[in-house]
Amino acid sequence: MSLLKLSREILFIILEELDPHSLLCFCKTSRYIKDIVANYSTLLYRCELALSGLTDGSSISHPPRTRLDPLLRHRRGWLALNWTTEDRLRIPTPMIVGVSGRFLYHASESSHDGFFQWSLHIYELRSYRMPLVDKLRYCRFNLPFEIRQVAIDPLQNLLVLAELYLPPQNGPIFACLHFLDMWTCQRHPHAENMRFQFQTDWWGTPPPGHRISIERVQIHGKIVGLSLRLEVEGGEGTTELVLVNWRTGRDQQQRFTGDLLSFDILNESCLMVLFHPDEDEDDDSGESAASTWERSSNGLYLHERGKRSPQIVIHHIPDGRRLRSPQIISYDLPESWKSISFLQLCPNSSLKPNVSPPAGTLFYSDPSRRATVILVEFPSHSTPPGCSKKMVLVMKESFFQPPSLGDKILSWEEWQDHCIVVHLPDEAHTFKAVGRKLVFLQGVREQNCVADSRSRLHVLDFNEYAAECLRCLAPRSSTRLWNGSWSTVSQILRLDVSEFVRTSTTQVQDITWVDATEDAVILYNEHEGQTIIRVLTFGGHSSIS
Template sequence: MSLFKLSKELVLLILEELEPVSLLRFCQASHLIHSVAASCTALRYRYELALCGMRDGPPSNRSPRVRLEQLLNYKRGWPTLAWSSEDRLRITPPTILGVTGRFLYQASENTLPNGLFQWTLQIYELRSFRSALADPLRHCRFNIPFDIRQVAIDPSQDLMVLAELYFPTNNSAITARLHFLNLWTCHQHHRAAQLRFQFHTDWWGALPPGQRILIQQVVICGSVVGLSVRLEVEEGEATTELVLVNWHTSGPRTRRYSGDLLSFDIINESCLVVVSHPDDEDDEDGSGESVVTTWEKRPDGLYMNERGKRPPQINVYDINDAHDPPTPRIRSYELPESWSTVSLMRISPNSSPRVNAEPTPGAFFYSDPSQRLLVISAEFPPEATPPGCSRNIALVLDESFLQPPGPGEEIVRWNQWRSRCMIFNLPDRAEGLQAVGRRLVFFENVAEPGHSTVDSSSRVHMLDLNPYAVDFLQSIVRSPSPWRWNGPWTTITTVVPRRSTRYIRTSTVEAYNITWIDATEDSIILYNECEGQTSIRILTFGPDPRTMIRSHT
């Protein structure tokens, strides 16, 4: 019997058994199915989840009607950057700031009465209207007895990782340390095999002038924590050491990678992706010229000998503990030959949940981890920009495309996989590129060099790469902007074709310079350094659910 001959009640029972994506496809294939789903709040909610690339949150006492209304408001807020709540902070430097795992952190060094120094770490929980609110938002302050270089937080595990660099007084190895702490107590995490993991770098003693070491990245993915330490040479390139450690066992399965590694991310506990320049010293181009950068270690430091470059690569490693480290399991994705001139290349962070992460308790809905994008930003010198490219570009592909490799080494040529990614030309002054699920957020400072701060201005851009949302986005092509920062804001929203994919682009212009930007599933965070202070604005999307619940009672 045809589905369309069944009663509406039976059709509803069948549709209730479908997961959101299948329900969406049924609705797209039939106006009848769409009308039936639209008449049922629970089905409409699941349909909108798939349309927005979201998943339903853990069970709670919130009705489908409240969740649906909250989802629709969240869905309208992002494309026009129409925030509904604003929080402000003003911080005096020197300090390190950032956003990780839905928290804003601030770490600063203070002088004690005895003349010694101590670091203070403060973490601020960011507002989210996708869940039942904690009132007030949590704020913690900890005294830390070492220099904090990086902070990474995974709230699904109540884990906070603090990274420091230790410079010995004798001629021994410079050491990077990771501290595995409980997010709320700052004591050793109960699942950590030990409080601290030490990574001895290949660099010793005091660094000569013109060289510096920094902790570049700390990434948490389940039981795996990745750390990259970078040595930079003045007026030259840099070399990076990357180590992975299982913080539950702390050591037996530690992995270490060295070379000119530019950036990395951990897709899941079995899959590591690294953007790097090949460093095979024996490889040459067709002219016989060496195409690698080598490093010479001398008593007074590490020196670079550059003899040309090959194009960068995206390398995917199998880091499954079941495989011994000597077993080669690498898949390399080649990039265009013309990209050999790239001066900077990195993986831009994606703040939506990873596949292995537990959803936030009380969340109504959250980004579908299977829909996450991997975003790689690249920058070219003005005099060596490849044809058809701007100075700043973004290479975007579905994270699910990168699977752990099989045994051995495999090379995938550019013409074999170029159709699986998209390349976007960004403004020449684009900065701070980040991903939130399937959205890209970045800003550009548009003032000409030499102009005063009063004359400067910035633009915040958002690209929405969710293919299901185009029809809805076209209905809000032009919307008034609610943004203010001591001056007028203008929001322009357009739907732009790109190959077979159509995306939304929103540009917001304000009157003062933006120094940096962070983005989460719920908020855009703007930083403005001016007159010895850093002003922070936290702009959150979606209405307060408590107001909505009161309106329904």
């Protein structure tokens, strides 16, 4: 007996048991099934979740039929770059500013009664994927040390502040992590120690032309990753990475060093490291220990060595109680990419697998489809054939498997079919990933006007159903007006057998850099000692057609 000969009531019961992706696939095989789904809001909501690359949240007070409209508005806003709320903040140009864990922060030094101190401001960002609140949360804290980086995990009420200590004499340079409650700025109740100190391999005051910075702090569960970079004139440098258990205040017995190195904590037992190894590097521990710097009495100098192609390396994170045998999987990038000048994992702001969304969340990016995005840049004089000066590699994060005992190396030919390579304009910069979207800026210049430094905002959507959603959204025109001021074009691009959507503004005022969350694009414009911050939030009711 054919399944389609069953009554609609029985079919409805069967369809209700399917997960969103199976339901979507079923709809694509039968117009009759698609019609049934379209007439039941509960089924339609789940089908639209799969189309949008989203997964259902935890809010039981809002049934699926009431979540359908917010979901469609959220998707429409991103595909057309049509925001529904704009919040503005004008502040004196701070030392640091950014977004972490759905909060905007900025910090700077100020004078109070003749004493200098640091002030940290934290603002909760608006979201239409959660029940509306009367007032968004805001905190301000005064601190006795210079803040170099901020990371926030609201699910754990955890605020991690990074400090850099440069000794006045010929002593070691330290980085210090402070583990604080984000609402009191006191020691977090689950942290045994309020601080963790990391001694770098660098000593003394950096010579002129040398710069030491804290590149990134990442929180995942009980693990915090910290990377620092020493850079000299000309862009050469070296990066150090350490992992620490913030609850115990102890490091995880793994430290990494490399010329071009970035990282992502996949889960509490799995670390991804992207780096550019030396030809003669052979480290049995599996850790990147390629030091291309030598110290002399006048500072640090680069010791030239040959390079292999870049690698993505998946490491097992030990439990901190005892050393284990190496557990590593390496993924080689193309052999012709030895001459890269820049290499970076773009941090993804969406939730990882096994991380619960905030209470009341209606829906959020499907962690199983979360993208890993790698930026690759070549020198203008040695770009390999068939490559652009700037490219991104995009693949599902779930592709990278936890390592088993021992070492395993996969050549580019063995895994390249799991990766999308996208060529970018030479002027592309400031890359942020969220879910399966990549947000970046492109510098544009009017003809015969060298002083014009306007920017164009781009969003690339790598959700496999984004092109289908865009066709349904705007069958008449691909051009929409961005809140009456900026013209926005959404296009469907084909790469081999796959399609993806590129949304870009055609005229944007000066933007210094950009951040992105699941709900918003945050634009920063530094001008004459002030920073103008514009938070453009998608998903609410809009008066714009």
